[in-house]
Amino acid sequence: MRTVEKKADLRVLRTRAALHEAFNELMEETTLDRITVKTLTERAGINRKTFYLHFETIEAFYDSIMNGIMDDFFENYETTADDPYDIDGHARRFFLFLASQPSIVERLICAPGLYDFGERIYRTQMNRYKSVGNPFDWMPSDQEELVKSFIRNTALDFYRQWVREGKTVSEDTAAQLLSDLTCHGVEHLMR
Numbered sequence: 001m002r003t004v005e006k007k008a009d010l011r012v013l014r015t016r017a018a019l020h021e022a023f024n025e026l027m028e029e030t031t032l033d034r035i036t037v038k039t040l041t042e043r044a045g046i047n048r049k050t051f052y053l054h055f056e057t058i059e060a061f062y063d064s065i066m067n068g069i070m071d072d073f074f075e076n077y078e079t080t081a082d083d084p085y086d087i088d089g090h091a092r093r094f095f096l097f098l099a100s101q102p103s104i105v106e107r108l109i110c111a112p113g114l115y116d117f118g119e120r121i122y123r124t125q126m127n128r129y130k131s132v133g134n135p136f137d138w139m140p141s142d143q144e145e146l147v148k149s150f151i152r153n154t155a156l157d158f159y160r161q162w163v164r165e166g167k168t169v170s171e172d173t174a175a176q177l178l179s180d181l182t183c184h185g186v187e188h189l190m191r
Contacts, residue, residue: 018044027104033113062115070124073097084133088179095175110160122152
């Protein structure tokens with residue numbers, strides 16, 4: 001029985017690796033909105049039925065990529081994941097993490113389309129912090145959602161604008177500026 005399980009596990013790992021490799025190749029050639037199950041499976045050398053054994057939809061496949069990126073962040077970069085009150089540290093470290101990723105991750109986060117990878121990745125980040133504590137739990141829930149939306153969208157738009165402008169501001173300066181804006185708004189920058 002164990003041999004059969006190991007063979008099945010190896011097949012699953014090989015199939016998923018082939019899909020991820022095909023996805024990376026396609027992202028170098030085209031945009032996220034042009035990648036379909038058909039183009040992905042053809043490039044990976046598997047049939048569509050096999051894809052659907054692993055993922056219900058192409059969005060579920062994208063979610064698996066996003067979750068892999070987030071797992072890397074929380075396992076290897078985030079030093080205060082258990083402290084929901086370290087908002088400035090979270091903002092700074094996540095920005096620096098994204099800035100250090102390969103160009104494919106940058107393209108995914110900045111890509112427009114129906115599947116907003118950037119929005120999902122920032123929402124996932126905030127939900128993981130919320131799972132250990134919530135610094136806004138004293139607020140009515142509708143206000144809390146507005147605040148979290150502001151933080152999430154500000155950080156995402158800030159990152160996207162930094163990329164659009166050619167990263168002319170250094171990573172460290174941009175990360176600190178994002179952290180300051182997240183925690184203090186713009187008033188302290190006004191002269």
